[in-house]
Amino acid sequence: MSSKRFAEVIVEVKSSGVDRPFHYEVPEAMRDRVHIGTRVLVPFGPRRLEGYIVGLAEAADVTKTKAILEVLDDEPPLTPDLVELASWLSERYLCTRAASVQALLPSGMRAKASTKLQLVDEPPAVTPGSLEAELLHTLQESPNRTKEQLIAEHPRWRSILREWTAKGILKESYQVKQGAQMKTVVYLTCAVQGESFQSALAELGRAKKQKEVLAYLFDQGEPVLMKAVLSELNASTATLKPLVEKGYVQKELREVLRDPYGIEHGRLEQPLPLTPLQRSAYDQIAAAVASEKPETFLLHGVTGSGKTEVYLQAIASCVQQGRQAIMLVPEISLTPQMVERFKKRFGDAVAVMHSRLSAGEKFDEWRRIRQGDVTIVVGARSAIFAPFRSIGLMIIDEEHEASYKQDDHPKYLAREVAMYRGRQHGATVVLGSATPALETRWWAHQGQIGLLEMSDRVLGQNLPKVRVVDMRNELQEGNRSMFSSSLKQGIEKRLEKGEQIILFLNRRGFATFVLCRSCGYVARCRECEIPLTYHKARGLEQLRCHYCGYAERMPHVCPDCGGDHVRHFGTGTQRVEEELNRVFTGVNVIRMDVDTTSGKGSHADLLQRFRNREAQILLGTQMIAKGLDFPNVTLVGVISADTSLFVPDFRAAERTFQLLTQVAGRAGRHQLPGEVIVQSYNPQHYAVQFAKQQDYDRFFQHEIRVRYGVHNPPFCELTAFTSVNVNEDESLRIARKLEERLRNAFGGREDVTLLGTSPAPLSRLQGKYRFNVVLKYGRFKQVAEQIRSVYQELAQEAQKAGGYLSIDVNAQMIL
């Protein structure tokens, strides 16, 4: 840190045009407060914007420089490694550095500058009834309105304001408001001692309550929380006011950190003894952490093998060495019970981070991490950005979960961020799962990452019986309903016994596929092996591949068996609920899907109601797969394995296998014997069969060959572009042009495959038409520059056309 005459600032504007450092002079008085990572307020054109410093220099490479207006932090919120991480995120996921920094910092961190206006002595002469008169009136009536507010309400006032400011009629000054405020609480102290205390009591005379409060505070002899005093003595602020005014009691504001969980942990729990397999996994992780070299492991442990205990002890060992640990869990698993388990083991050393915290709570948890008050963070995806000084261990539990990919910019994959930070900090990354993502398992297989296997169940619990019902037989026997006779009987039996039932509708998609109900045939693309999707446009029934764009006419006779039971498929939870009510009269059903769980806390509420046995049946999508630990549930039904098997996504088989395995592994963990019924028109499908047998290895062997055959990850990486526009022709035109540009850039390259323009699986969303172009390549580094320049050009053109072009590097799902 040689000199600080000039600062290189990235301005908080999410536009590629300004995503580069701008130079600002650092006023003498600010020199010792600016560092790399410090946020500042800078003039930018006619505006004032927040920005953050990425470099300091003796000279600027441009002649005209403005000066920094204000330094927004005493401590830089971004450590140098986080500044570096932000740059990497922008390069890897093709987004602006402003977007990356926003992802790194808690949302409440953003400061906003507004402009205050002040009329200077003589008001200007205005024509009555004119715009000027109206503005003048507003300025005089409500002098607290900011310039930005006024312009937002009346855009035409802008030029007048500018003119008046130039003429000196108006004076502008800016004020900065930090996003999240520090929370303060009031403490009270008795301000009178000894004799003056006695005389104060006397002076209060008949004010009994006031005397009581004063005496209480005098006895305490130290500042007491106001809230505690009031509730203890059953007093109100009205009692307090005169005491403060007379100077007997002193008020004091203290900053506090909000505690979103407030779990009383009492005495900390001790680690549990480890089984030999757990010990072996633990030893290897602990050794890697101690080595301070970046290393990644897959911890492949079956459900019930005790992964969490390994995590807890590995974290303990990391913390013992004076380094910090991050533990990621899927958002939906981050329940109070889960947090409690950590708090009971580590007490106050744990911070929690997830999206349901309020902005203020997030801000405070973040500050506790930044200040070094905690050494462990448990959180959802974004907790991977925890601003620790020296990370020793990062754990991603259920690493295969789709929720570890962020769906807006930067569209990062938590696993990749963890590995990058691992290299920065010399930290160990542990990816844990019972059903690892195929890529992860493949890397472990190839020796690129370490493999730790835990194949035994700690408590030797029994697996529930899994029955796969062939729905084709049901049809043959004349049962046209969505419930097989086995499932129907199973439900009836439970209802009679007063036991509970969970029904899954593992429908991830929206797209409808085409299936023959007689033989289970599913129409697929010949090139991609992806199920074709049903479309009806202008009375024409079509099947299209959402991957490559191939289209054919909807068959009315099954190409396989010649039968006429070819139907398009796709059922919502609502329809199942109706059907349930029709078939089982008087049954209480709790339905859980995006519609019924949108409210805050409604997810937990519904599960609690089910736990309280307010309903016999819980019906939902995979979001209920995590909540399977209900002692009274003895039947789990999967309405149709096919609905997740035939979504147009090359990961469909993997996702189905994972879901079914999870269901089978978790149902019936309690005293009552559990049963799982899986309905399918394709009961012989390998994903269904291997899930039934709980055989990950054989599923992996099979699926990896499929991936190799059609050249999909892990044998390549995918980047998806989506052109979006209200105008279908424009949307298509941009996608086509993008395709052409990419073809030019990569023509003849063996390591690159271009999947041409095709309608997105969500082909029309919010009235906008979406087309996809997908690029497959071996190594991102070898295509990054070309992708960047083509993307920038077309993104601009898409914008001119009134739409936009989005990019998803290392796309996990193509929508």
Place this chain on the structure above:
DNA sequence: AGCACGCCGACT
């Protein structure tokens, strides 16, 4: 991104 400037058509 968001703002200013500048060049065109349609109005009091």
Place this chain on the structure above:
DNA sequence: GTCGGCGTGCTC
């Protein structure tokens, strides 16, 4: 003649 439409270009 002027107001306001949006295309273009710049921001240390």
